[in-house]
Amino acid sequence: ENVLTQSPGTLLLSPGESATLSCRASHLIGGNYVAWYQQKAGHTPRLLIYGASTRATGIPDRFRGSGSGTDFTLTIVRLEPEDFAVYYCQQYGSSPGWTFGQGTKLEIE
Amino acid sequence: QVQLVQSGAEVKKPGASVKVSCKASGYTFINYEINWVRQAAGQGLEWMGWVNPKSGNTGYAQKFKGRVSMTRDTTVETAYMELSNLSLEDTAVYYCARVVRSNSYSMDVWGQGTTVTVSS
Numbered sequence: 001e002n003v004l005t006q007s008p009g010t011l012l013l014s015p016g017e018s019a020t021l022s023c024r025a026s027h028l029i030g031g032n033y034v035a036w037y038q039q040k041a042g043h044t045p046r047l048l049i050y051g052a053s054t055r056a057t058g059i060p061d062r063f064r065g066s067g068s069g070t071d072f073t074l075t076i077v078r079l080e081p082e083d084f085a086v087y088y089c090q091q092y093g094s095s096p097g098w099t100f101g102q103g104t105k106l107e108i109e
Numbered sequence: 110q111v112q113l114v115q116s117g118a119e120v121k122k123p124g125a126s127v128k129v130s131c132k133a134s135g136y137t138f139i140n141y142e143i144n145w146v147r148q149a150a151g152q153g154l155e156w157m158g159w160v161n162p163k164s165g166n167t168g169y170a171q172k173f174k175g176r177v178s179m180t181r182d183t184t185v186e187t188a189y190m191e192l193s194n195l196s197l198e199d200t201a202v203y204y205c206a207r208v209v210r211s212n213s214y215s216m217d218v219w220g221q222g223t224t225v226t227v228s229s
Contacts, residue, residue, distance in 0.1 A: 001171070035215035037154075044204060044222060045146075045154065050215035057217075088154055092214035097168050098144060098156040 002027045002093050004101035012109040019076040021104045023089035028069055033092035036065055036074045039103075040085045048087075049074065076106075084108050111135040113143075113205050113220035120226045126193040129223045131205030138186040139163040142208040144216055145179060145190045149201040159208065160188055195227045 003026040013019055023034070032052040037045040047056040049065035052072055062083075064075045076083055089101040116130040131143060145157040158169035160179040167179045173192070181188045188205055203223045206216035 031213065033213045035213060037216075039154075044219040045206075045216075046219075047215055047217050050209075050217075051213040054212070056212075056215075090154075090156075090215070096170055097159060098214070100146075100154040100156060103153045 001096060002029065002091055002099055004089055004091055004099055006087075006089055006101035006104045008104060009102075010105045010107060012107050013079055014109045015079050015081055017079050019074075019079060019083075019106055021074040021076075021087055021089075021106075023067075023072045023074070023101050025070040025072075025091060027093075029072075029091045029093065032068055034065075034067070034072045035090045035092075036063075037088045037090065038083075038085050039088065045088065079106075081108070111207070111218050113207060113218055115203075115205060115220040115223045118224040118226070120228065121195050123196055123227060123229055125195050125227075126191060127195060127225050128189055128191040129203050129205075129225070131188045131190070131220050133162075133186045133188070133207070136207075138181075139183060142210070143179075143181070143188040144206045144208050145177075146204045146206055146216075147201040148204070148222075149198075152201075155201075157190070157203075162186075162188065192225075195225075197227050197229075199225065200227045201225060 007022045034052040036049040039045045053065040062077045086103045139162045162181045178191045205220040207218040
């Protein structure tokens with residue numbers, strides 16, 4: 001199983017600042033099959049990024065995904081108040097399928 | 110619009126089984142796999158398995174093999190997840206999500222979630 005480790009666990013920032021969230025895989029991820037999701041309290045996850053760097057439909061350009069191999073990053077520039085949430089990375093591999101990171105909580109400082 | 114609508118909350122006793130449904134609308138059901146993901150209170154997302162609505166083929170996370178069954182009924186465009194031999198640790202919100210293979214196997218549409226509570 002490809003284990004995804006996200007860091008930091010919690011990130012304290014203020015609106016207007018930039019956030020850098022890391023996702024490290026225990027094994028190489030082929031095809032850059034990495035996605036990022038945002039989840040606000042009491043809501044369903046929302047797809048932000050797929051293919052490591054492609055924004056999903058309707059996602060503002062302040063959300064930027066990058067990385068390859070085993071190291072992937074989600075950067076959010078100029079944080080808006082609505083961006084404070086939990087973020088999950090996810091990978092797809094042929095076996096067993098999909099795995100998620102444990103999440104990074106982005107909190108207002 | 111594209112939607113996945115799940116069945117309502119369930120309360121079950123330990124040892125029982127639960128079956129959650131996920132009805133698709135707004136797109137061609139057989140063209141997209143469905144994943145099932147669960148989330149215990151205050152915890153992260155946990156992938157459980159997938160079902161291919163066209164073929165009926167499935168794949169399960171090792172943790173759930175032997176205890177989970179994912180099926181579909183194409184006539185009503187609905188996917189199902191049945192989990193047996195429930196324990197208190199199975200208390201969680203269960204989500205279905207549409208998989209887009211062409212978008213790096215990401216999940217672009219999610220159901221609203223079904224709360225399953227296991228309590229004696």
